[in-house]
Amino acid sequence: MTPKFDEKIEPIYQEVLARNPGETEFHQAVQEVLESLGPVLVKHPEFADHRIIERICEPERQIIFRVPWQDDKGDVHINRGFRVEFNSSLGPYKGGLRFHPSVYLGIIKFLGFEQIFKNALTGMPIGGGKGGSDFDPKGKSDTEIMRFCQSFMTELHRHLGEHTDVPAGDIGVGGREIGYLFGQYKRITNRWEAGVLTGKGLDWGGSLVRTEATGYGATFFVDEMLKVRKDSFEGKTCLVSGSGNVAIYTIEKINELGGKVVACSDSGGYIYHEKGLDLALIQQLKEIERRRIKDYAEYHKDAKYVAKGNIWQIPCQVAMPSATQNEINGKDAATLVKNGCIAVGEGANMPTTPEGVRVFLEAGIAYGPGKAANAGGVATSALEMQQNACRDSWTFEYTEKRLQQIMQSIHQLCYETAEEYGTPGNYVNGANIAGFVRVARAMVAFGLV
């Protein structure tokens, strides 16, 4: 699909393609933001004078390193580690670590680029970064995971710090991995520096609600979009892809708000359970026993497992993609719209292809892009950093209230910005423009650094 750029922006995009060959996901993320920015340069010519777009597309620093580790049999493996410190205009680099075999520089750069604008939308003092490894945690023992995390942190620690760069989890990195990473950081640096990682355990500097934050936040965001349309989750049939951290707490909050989630998935296929998913069972299978979602059908005979099935073919009113990038293509988006879907909230990062995004926007449904809808995770990480900084811990209720207020304010900012720039209801433009303007203003203030 041909991107639609303003004439000033087209050459900048071409330069990004030429400078970053083969990084298709990064190109896609840049395309999506740059398509929104034409009217911003008209309103703010100073951003063009200062070459803010060119500078924002170039990471401040990229670190690639070798991660050697030994499996339980004593065999040696070599993986590749990454940390892309993209933009520190608004605060220390902040963004998760992804451990997945598909990871390469293009994936980390797309995620880091998205993170700049997402973090800006939260209104909190955090810059954008992302990292990870092509290590596959699937099927590894606890001790193998520990040895890998220790080796990864042995190299990465020199680039981190509570005022410099603060990683968190993402796909394949949850509480267990953050524990091993924090333990090794503490050992090497001889510092109990809580603010250097977020997603920590509650006994050692973690925040209540961080585990739930991305899923809860995405659901709050969709709830706000529905409220604008004088609607709510009450009685709605919903789909949530994935069955990891984001998916599980999305399902929990949708249930609380009166919706019914009938399907979720993992990379093997999806589970359909017409009367509504049994969340406690999913948590037992995925969070505790680390099993596959197909095992759900062993416990509920009225549920159906569809291997390699396409979850988006199931009719629903609300869809919340919460697994991975590019999981909804143009055809899937058209199917969702045809089947009566009225709202899409992205828990995952860039789960919809540009064709899919166009289908949602043209259909005029409520479409909340990931950088706005899933910002609750990183926002609560920033709340965790606040608690660490004052050596305090807040209650669940208070922290959840803060999260909800942040999601309401992100929604309002995107909604109002879309109106201000002449595209009412277009949260893609609202999020891209509002996030960009915040970072751009800071970059202009700092001069050429």
Ligand SMILES: NC(=O)c1ccc[n+]([C@@H]2O[C@H](COP(=O)([O-])OP(=O)(O)OC[C@H]3O[C@@H](n4cnc5c(N)ncnc54)[C@H](O)[C@@H]3O)[C@@H](O)[C@H]2O)c1
């Ligand atoms: N964890 C966070 O706080 C956070 C914050 C913002 C955005 N995200 C994004 O949310 C998404 C999910 O992250 P997570 O933290 O829940 O990771 P996770 O590892 O806990 O879960 C990922 C889930 O997606 C499934 N999955 C992977 N590939 C799939 C595929 N092709 N089809 C169907 N399912 C697939 C996995 O089986 C797993 O259930 C990612 O895009 C991530 O970048 C996460």
